[in-house]
Amino acid sequence: MIRRHPAGAIIATLLATLILGTLAAVAWQARGLSGLGPWDWQAVRFTLWQAVVSAILSALLAIPVARALARRRFRGRAALVTLLGAPFILPVIVAIMGLISVFGRNGALNDGLRLLGLPEISIYGWQGVILAHVFFNLPLSVRLILQGWQAIPAERFRLAESLGFTPRDRLRHLELPMLRAVLPGVWLAVFLVCLTSFAVALTLGGGPSATTVELAIYQAFRFDFDLGRAAMLGLVQIALSLGAMTLAFRITIPAAFGAGMQETHTPHGPRGWRRGADTLAILLAAVFLLWPILSVTANGLPRIAALPTEVWSAAARSIVMAICSAFLALTLSLILALAVARGNSRWIESAGMLPIVASPLVLGTGLFILLRGWFAPQTLALPVTVAINAIMALPFGLRALIPAARILRADYGRLAASLDMRGTARLRYLTLPRLARPLGFAGGLAAALAMGDLGVITLFAQEQPTLPLKLYQLMNSYRMEDAAACAILLMLISFALFWIFDRGGRLA
Amino acid sequence: MLELRDITVTLDDFSLHADLTVPAAAHMAVIGASGSGKSTLLSLIGGFLAPNNGRILWDGQDITAIPPGQRPVSFLFQDQNLFPHLSVAQNVGLGLRPDLRLDRDQQAQVSHALAEVGLSGMERRRPASLSGGQQSRVALARILLRARPLLLLDEPFAALGPALKSEMLQLVARIAGETRATVLMVTHDPRDARSFAPRTILIEGGIAHAPVPTGPLLDDPPPGLRTYLG
Numbered sequence: 001m002i003r004r005h006p007a008g009a010i011i012a013t014l015l016a017t018l019i020l021g022t023l024a025a026v027a028w029q030a031r032g033l034s035g036l037g038p039w040d041w042q043a044v045r046f047t048l049w050q051a052v053v054s055a056i057l058s059a060l061l062a063i064p065v066a067r068a069l070a071r072r073r074f075r076g077r078a079a080l081v082t083l084l085g086a087p088f089i090l091p092v093i094v095a096i097m098g099l100i101s102v103f104g105r106n107g108a109l110n111d112g113l114r115l116l117g118l119p120e121i122s123i124y125g126w127q128g129v130i131l132a133h134v135f136f137n138l139p140l141s142v143r144l145i146l147q148g149w150q151a152i153p154a155e156r157f158r159l160a161e162s163l164g165f166t167p168r169d170r171l172r173h174l175e176l177p178m179l180r181a182v183l184p185g186v187w188l189a190v191f192l193v194c195l196t197s198f199a200v201a202l203t204l205g206g207g208p209s210a211t212t213v214e215l216a217i218y219q220a221f222r223f224d225f226d227l228g229r230a231a232m233l234g235l236v237q238i239a240l241s242l243g244a245m246t247l248a249f250r251i252t253i254p255a256a257f258g259a260g261m262q263e264t265h266t267p268h269g270p271r272g273w274r275r276g277a278d279t280l281a282i283l284l285a286a287v288f289l290l291w292p293i294l295s296v297t298a299n300g301l302p303r304i305a306a307l308p309t310e311v312w313s314a315a316a317r318s319i320v321m322a323i324c325s326a327f328l329a330l331t332l333s334l335i336l337a338l339a340v341a342r343g344n345s346r347w348i349e350s351a352g353m354l355p356i357v358a359s360p361l362v363l364g365t366g367l368f369i370l371l372r373g374w375f376a377p378q379t380l381a382l383p384v385t386v387a388i389n390a391i392m393a394l395p396f397g398l399r400a401l402i403p404a405a406r407i408l409r410a411d412y413g414r415l416a417a418s419l420d421m422r423g424t425a426r427l428r429y430l431t432l433p434r435l436a437r438p439l440g441f442a443g444g445l446a447a448a449l450a451m452g453d454l455g456v457i458t459l460f461a462q463e464q465p466t467l468p469l470k471l472y473q474l475m476n477s478y479r480m481e482d483a484a485a486c487a488i489l490l491m492l493i494s495f496a497l498f499w500i501f502d503r504g505g506r507l508a
Numbered sequence: 509m510l511e512l513r514d515i516t517v518t519l520d521d522f523s524l525h526a527d528l529t530v531p532a533a534a535h536m537a538v539i540g541a542s543g544s545g546k547s548t549l550l551s552l553i554g555g556f557l558a559p560n561n562g563r564i565l566w567d568g569q570d571i572t573a574i575p576p577g578q579r580p581v582s583f584l585f586q587d588q589n590l591f592p593h594l595s596v597a598q599n600v601g602l603g604l605r606p607d608l609r610l611d612r613d614q615q616a617q618v619s620h621a622l623a624e625v626g627l628s629g630m631e632r633r634r635p636a637s638l639s640g641g642q643q644s645r646v647a648l649a650r651i652l653l654r655a656r657p658l659l660l661l662d663e664p665f666a667a668l669g670p671a672l673k674s675e676m677l678q679l680v681a682r683i684a685g686e687t688r689a690t691v692l693m694v695t696h697d698p699r700d701a702r703s704f705a706p707r708t709i710l711i712e713g714g715i716a717h718a719p720v721p722t723g724p725l726l727d728d729p730p731p732g733l734r735t736y737l738g
Binding site: 411412414415417418419420421422424425426428429430433434 | 577581606
């Protein structure tokens, strides 16, 4: 009497087979740890070191900004908090263009240093990698810590006020316990992101002192065409991610502040010098995050119309690929989410979350090893990129869709069953209309991430570049003006794709 | 005729046994203390719950393995009887075709059913713009169109006031009369049971007892039911 729905299980199995299969292919190709030279071990050390430092810097710098945002109210605060979410869908390579235009050789910072007769700084090398990682992860950290601050019930602050707490008492009794609970999680989130960093290391790093494992995979694959070494490095990358994930199980400690009445309260931030310090923290953060983007916008926007045709064709190619990727990701995550909501399938959820462990470069290497007998690398490049981008977006899609699918089933599952709504009728008149919002949001994320991705595509194609790859090629040939215009075009398209999907979901 | 033959269902530490027959076109109340298994009994008949053993027969045909929507059953739940994103006409139309591909004739049937329950001209409204009583009427219009021979009511009108509730029960009785449907109605209100159902299934001690006349049962209830009714 219980109808069988094999689609979710089939897709989860395929997904697990694909990810674990490519891993197996990689493992089979690997020659054992003896295949790794001192350079490769240097890459492992650098990967860990830069991830640790980037995570510490992001988390520490985020504290004063989050506190200032938590206890001050000012015009534009809401916009600033929203803006802090934007780096998630900002293509990495665009941010790198922005950072180069401020911190690069001809950037404003070095102009200033020259004017003062001070030595120039270089953005290339480990310092550039860490700068870019902080640029991306500071906003994420601020948002996470701000959530922690806002999770402290207003009643506690009111009680503190009535007891005549000084800011120091408040820090000790309310804020430090919260930070102790939240910071390890924040640190770990940033650490995980930096561990699989590829595009940043590709553009700003390199050389013995600033090569990550992902970059080393790329170099072994593309320049040495040493599949065995690429595969071995891939295994090392997986081991690093798995190690970090097991760390994650120990570290996430929930904050133990009881529930409070959710009332909107205006916080009374302390006066005096602390007011000035808060203003400074917010201003510095806003300048650090906005200046690079505004700078590259000022350089690039006027030149967009003059971009060469090959940039426009790359843009068109990327848009088509991003949309395909988004719809593929949506289809897969919807089927998986509905299967998870039906309830009997923890392993389906786990399969959907597997891409978190798999790095796109390792997946790409594995797929190449598996498919090279049948297809030429050039014909593989675009479909493999579309597929891998869709797979990498799955965890985000599932995170948005699973709770919504559970609610849908709890609210309307029996009614739909009693009316015999099945298949396309159920999809059209129940599932799609009720899940339109999370679907639009998830699709927007998937499209923007795919649009901006500079990852697996670098392994294969150069004749048919995507827009991010085209931008990278322009940067490499020092056509920085075209590169700036290209970056702005890429940013506008990424944001537009997110907006269209998300908006579409809201209006549906 | 509905037959429950030696049905047992076990959920965690709760179990229910039923072995009884409900004659065709009967109006039957289902009564019992909270958590006694009234909704469980309806879920079994509706197909949302599989019995551990035993069989369910309708007119002699085994329906135990048939999915809910294909059983000869219409179900009114405690809440969520309408899809809020569909119009009133679409909600009713689902009773004719779950894929809503209605021809002109069927659309006319929808309007006719809406007129029948006193909602003429409300076709294009959304459920949210209707009152609680009107929403119940939409669900009843759909039941009228589905015309299934077995109607299961799991306290769908509990949120309505007493006057509105008895109005709805009269409407149910009329619709059931028109379609010659058998009705099983869960209730915790003895007055509803007396006015609507000549016979009652009492659920007590993990057993759904065979139907008995409603009046005598309520006049002299067994101890468990007496405590519940107060």
